[in-house]
Amino acid sequence: MPVRAVIIWAIGDSSLWVFFQEPHYHLGWRWSATGALFGFQAFAIIAAAIARNEAKAREDQAHVNAQLVSTRELLRETSKADERIRIARELHDVVGHNLTALCLHLETALHLSGDQLEVLLQRAQSMAKQLLGEVRTVVAGFHENDHIDLRRALEAMQHNVPRITLAIQMPDNLSITDSARAHAVLRCVQEITTNTLKHSDATNLWIHIHLHDGAIEIEARDDGSQVQQSKTGIGISSMRQRLEQLGGGLAIDPAPHDGFHLKAWLPTGDVAEAG
Secondary structure, three states: OHHHHHHHHHHHHHHHHHHHHHHHHHOHHHHHHHHHHHHHHHHHHOOOHHHHHHHHHHHHHHHHHHHHHHHHHHHHHHHHHHHHHHHHHHHHHHHHHHHEEEEEEEHHHOOHHHHHHHHHHHHHHHHHHHHHHHHHHHOOOOOOOOOHHHHHHHHHHHHHHOOEEEEEEEEOOOEEOOOOHHHOOOHHHHHHHHHHHHHHHOOOOEEEEEEEEEEEEEEEOOOOOOHHHHOOOOHHHHHHHHHHHHOOEEEEEEOOOOOEEEEEEEEOOOOOEEE
């Protein structure tokens, strides 16, 4: 019962007690007996209210504990899902780029002979070893914490891209020391190159990396047919998600002119450009 109803009930039955016992009150115990009755009822009401509140508190605590347990399990599953998505994205970026270049190298090798064939096969072998090493690194989960020599990685990629001429412009005094941002820039350039190799008939790809208005900007364009590149797949979506996680974004130029134009950006973070 609600406390207010109990108090009303106690007052009512106490009043009845006083009414029916009035003829028998004598010898000075009248008020002491009435006071004892009121005191016992007040004690019973307070004790019952405390017990009910404690029971409700235990019930609420059990409910909160159940919610905490379910939330902990949800966070654990979410963490696992995020890690699977991260590894899948890494594998797609690394394996997709390197396998595309490797396939093109081997396809070209089918039409060559002599010294040219040997040089091309050596490049393919080097790229396969590099791919194996990067896959092991991705599976081990070390990419996010490792320092990336971005300039060296981009130069190595630039020299091993088949079929197209890749020109990467990056200021000599630009230093991206934050590993997450350097990693995002590297994967972005890899995906742009892979997209051009797979979906374009371009022979030249120009990529410009620079600082502008407090952001790292990546501008890319090629001389291919835009019609052949109009569709964006999982690679571009993955690149956009990676940049957005760091507060950046990506835009593809929809203008109906020849070539593919893309612009990506992300906050500078720990980036320095010497004066």
